[in-house]
Amino acid sequence: MREETNALSNWSLDNIPLDSIDHALVENREDLFYLVVAASFVEIASDLYTDNLAKYFEGDHEVVDWLVNRWQVEEIRHGRSLRAYARHAWPDFDWESAYSGFFAEYSHLCTLDQFEPTRGLEMVARCVVETGTATLYQTLAQQTEEPVLAGIATRIRADEINHYKHFYRYFRKYNAINPAGRLRIFSAIRRRLFEARQDDAVCALWHAYLIRNPAANAGKPQFRALCTQLGRQVRQHYPITMAARMLLKPLSLPAGLARTVEGPVAKLTALVLRH
Ligand SMILES: [Fe+2]
Ligand SMILES: [Fe+2]
Numbered sequence: 001m002r003e004e005t006n007a008l009s010n011w012s013l014d015n016i017p018l019d020s021i022d023h024a025l026v027e028n029r030e031d032l033f034y035l036v037v038a039a040s041f042v043e044i045a046s047d048l049y050t051d052n053l054a055k056y057f058e059g060d061h062e063v064v065d066w067l068v069n070r071w072q073v074e075e076i077r078h079g080r081s082l083r084a085y086a087r088h089a090w091p092d093f094d095w096e097s098a099y100s101g102f103f104a105e106y107s108h109l110c111t112l113d114q115f116e117p118t119r120g121l122e123m124v125a126r127c128v129v130e131t132g133t134a135t136l137y138q139t140l141a142q143q144t145e146e147p148v149l150a151g152i153a154t155r156i157r158a159d160e161i162n163h164y165k166h167f168y169r170y171f172r173k174y175n176a177i178n179p180a181g182r183l184r185i186f187s188a189i190r191r192r193l194f195e196a197r198q199d200d201a202v203c204a205l206w207h208a209y210l211i212r213n214p215a216a217n218a219g220k221p222q223f224r225a226l227c228t229q230l231g232r233q234v235r236q237h238y239p240i241t242m243a244a245r246m247l248l249k250p251l252s253l254p255a256g257l258a259r260t261v262e263g264p265v266a267k268l269t270a271l272v273l274r275h
Pocket of ligand 2: 159
């Protein structure tokens, strides 16, 4: 473990040691292939979100400046890092063609009407999204023994937690001016958790799958089976308690109550993951 940490300490997401990939640990790992490629699609397409978000928060220079100059830059860097990894680890995969299919469909899913009714509640929804990404990369880091991929996932996880902290801080700023009340905050969490972004992952997985299986049809049993299998593998390593804590934080529950509901929320998170 110590050797692994030392070997990884000299690089960043801008300088990934792709020549050090241990191909034997990834070439037959379909689960890693689909998770890495799907994540690279959604991350690279995040500029669609940034434009929409920047419009939504127009006039709040602090938020817009952070979204455009930090958040977007980091999300796209995540996508490019994962793309570079996918190209080296699975060189036969036509990333560009799969991505253009994904983008054509995905760009229609990202519209302004998906935003919450108030800026404060939208910040809550963004906290839910960053909880999802932070926990997903933690899962990816634990699901692989390949050190370069584990290093990428660990670094992206840290960025996602940092994004969460920013959105949470901005939520507090808006909530201090115009308090939403716990019920509305809870509804925003639930809405984002249940309704929204699951489509992103399925859309990304579908286009990765389609390039590998050109004769596939939407809803084909093999694709559904693949999604079920991936869900099962992700659940094995998913940090449910971490997810529950992050999801509950905007509710500002008293410490005792937060501890009491953490268990049921963790179970609910596990249920959501079963979809
Ligand atoms: Fe990201
Ligand atoms: Fe993020």
